Amino acid sequence: MPVSKKYIKDIQDRAKKAIDKPALYGEDIDLKQFQKHIERGKIESLELLPELAKEAALMAGVDVEEKERSGSYVQMDHSVVYKKLSKLYEGKVELMSTNEAVETYDWLEDYFWRIVQPDTDKYTAQVALNPTHGYFIRILPGQKLDYPLQTCLMIAEGYISQNVHNIVIVEEGAELHIITGCTLSKSDAVGIHLGISEFYVKKGGKLFFTMIHNWAENFYVRPRTAVMVEEDGVYVNNYALLKPVKSIQSSPVVYLKGDRASARFNTVIYGLKDSYIDLGSKIVFEGKETKGESLARTIADHKSVIYSRGDLIAKTQDYCMGRLDCRGIIFSNDASIYAIPQLISYGADRADLSHEASIGPISEEQVEYLMSRGMTKDEATSLITSGFLNLDIPFLPEIIDKHIKEVIQITSKESL
């Protein structure tokens, strides 16, 4: 049974009222310029992706050989081009397009547009009114896969608006790793990626979500993400942006609803060229003994502008603990970083919230220390920079790790 027509209509009615509503942060984008609709045919294997697409997928952390992946979901422009789940995991996990899930499960109403509101701004409204898939993943109670699932949301053509809606449900006691790459295979394309993500981690469940963004100079990105974590649940969000982007604005929010629920954000941002980057994280402490941590490492080079936000919001009257750690390095006189940590307590008299924010140069002392071991100044600076960005993100594909090092090597040389 599909989601009821009445529910969908209600969502759309609310969205219509917000169709011109600008977002709280970031440049206001005229969505009318992105009108193209492009459907693509299915492929049998990821190896059969066109060369440029394959490269774009690789740069976003996609394992095209699928050796260490439990399954894959790949969307190009407005079509799902590839979807495969290893036979080993059939009956343990569900993987389909959200459009398909809306047509299949009436109970999806409990998860669809529940923690992200369709009338938040013009971008959520656009996705509610013109959805173009996105992935639906549900892992059944107590299940655990040997390898991560991978998803890839690719754009291969200009002047389109990719409006995806992703839903992930981790049922009680289950554990799931997802690596998702959002990527552009036509590097000069003007366009926008809008992504609604609603994730639910139930009692004792664990969700490790790693997202790699691979955009280019003319591309806009406006993700809207919310995560609900129940009792004893764990949510870990890893995010890396290492390529230029026209502008990106996003601030995922995690609601630690259940007692002892926990969340952690690891964010790595490298601002290049004229990128305008406004990224944050919000953790809302509602249950007792909840814990949340948000770590961000930002480097601003060239003429990039980076807003690095972090909000810890305590609403429980019981003990909760939150920590923000946000560090930045400026590599260019034309770049800027705004580090904006915010701690909010709503009568949470037992909440323990703290933040550490810093912007500073690479330490000369560290450079000289490594030089005394025989490294050149370039080599020492690169090593320190890659250490600065190293947040030990698990399952980060080797190619991404290598790419991070390459970017660092090129840019840190320029900055000297």
Next chain:
Amino acid sequence: MIKTLKAEGGIKMGEMLKVKNLHVSVEGRKVLEDINFSMDYGEIAVLFGPNGAGKTTFIMTLMGFPKYKIEKGKIIFKGVDVTHMDVSERAKLGMGLSFQRPPVVRGVSLRKLLKIVGNGKTDEEILQYAEKLNLTNHLDRDVNDGFSGGEVKRAELLQLLMQKPELVFIDEPESGVDLENIVLIGEMTNQLLGRGQRIKDPKKSAIIITHTGYILDYINADKGYILLNGKLQCRGNPRDILSEIKKNGYRRCFTCQ
């Protein structure tokens, strides 16, 4: 026998390091004055002197740290004038330094640094050395992050064992280290200098700064020097110098010209 030190001229065979007429300032303040110093291949020199005499400045200048500004004079290492070379070039030429208080390098594991410094050393070799220095549990920690005094010293030695310098500067190897660790540091320093039981490499040299002299119980030093008020004052048998300092402090040095 402790002798008053006189300026030496010329370069002789077997000489690894020669410092001529060296004047050094730190942040605009004169610290070293007219230092003349030389050492042969395979020699271990010990540098004594009260706090603030300029001992650390001397070895940091030899290693080439830019904070230590050479106002006048020359440093010749293995026949090459290194006076204007940077730290990295001097390290490549064969100098190495054990820091007293090295910085933390976040996000870089000790293992990773050892691999880079070791340049071709296998994981097994790294593990073997780490085992000898009781540092296997530290290999995957960030370099120097939360290391105790003794762990810092051992981690410095471990890096130097990978780097294999021919001339090593060691700044107070015994400070902040318990007795058990001094024995280990002494043994491994001997190995670093090619004076271990099995390996003999008579070409390696060292300048060691010590306050307490404990390290002399484990390392067979050849010469001792006293640095006072930025000037090299005396040269002699390191044990004689140490017992003189223990008995009379540095008082007599001030009168000895």
